[in-house]
Amino acid sequence: MSLTLDPEVAGRLSRNDQGLVCVVVQDDDSGEVLMVAWMNDEALRRTLTEGRVTYWSRSRQEYWRKGDTSGHVQYVRSVAIDCDGDALLLRVEQIGPACHTGTRSCFQAGGLLPLSREA
Numbered sequence: 001m002s003l004t005l006d007p008e009v010a011g012r013l014s015r016n017d018q019g020l021v022c023v024v025v026q027d028d029d030s031g032e033v034l035m036v037a038w039m040n041d042e043a044l045r046r047t048l049t050e051g052r053v054t055y056w057s058r059s060r061q062e063y064w065r066k067g068d069t070s071g072h073v074q075y076v077r078s079v080a081i082d083c084d085g086d087a088l089l090l091r092v093e094q095i096g097p098a099c100h101t102g103t104r105s106c107f108q109a110g111g112l113l114p115l116s117r118e119a
Contacts, residue, residue, distance in 0.1 A: 005045040013041070014085040020056060021088055025098065028077040028091040034098035035106040039088065044079075051076050053092060072096035 020038040046054040053074040067073030074092040099106040
């Protein structure tokens with residue numbers, strides 16, 4: 001098994017200054033957006049090869065495999081890269097809540113912002 005990200009995949013990524021790519025996570029069955037997180041090359045390699053999602057925690061500065069402590073596992077169903085290579089779309093089978101607050105989606109926990117109709 002390779003211990004590095006496939007060079008063809010790595011070459012398509014456009015990373016930020018910290019070497020990270022934004023990841024939008026979507027429920028594979030419902031299409032609901034569950035969360036947004038970050039990956040570096042190693043987190044993406046682990047995700048693509050293990051079938052479970054691994055992220056890079058910016059606050060803890062360490063790898064974080066979703067569900068290892070909470071039991072709220074994400075199983076990878078597909079991974080897509082956007083046209084600019086600066087974002088990934090992960091479709092997952094989500095077991096339990098996706099958000100650390102206990103809600104299904106981090107966007108439920110955050111709530112809606114008021115729209116301003118001013119020109």
